[in-house]
Amino acid sequence: MENHNEKVCLFCKKDEESVPLVQVDYKGKTYHICPQHIPVLIHDPGQLEGMLPDAGDLQAG
Helix, strand or coil, rough: CCCCCCEEEECCCCCCCCCCCCCCCCCCEEEEEHHHHHHHHHCCCCCCCCCCCCHHHCCCC
């Protein structure tokens, strides 16, 4: 399981030295996602299944 204190994109695993990261607080934990993958979170969150708890249950925007 990923260390959620480590700042890397949920999807591509790039760190804050490589790309800007946006913080996402969800279910009492902090995650990060890069701007390139924010559309995944918005439009197809099921792709984050296994990376973000209950991602398959999230509604697409």
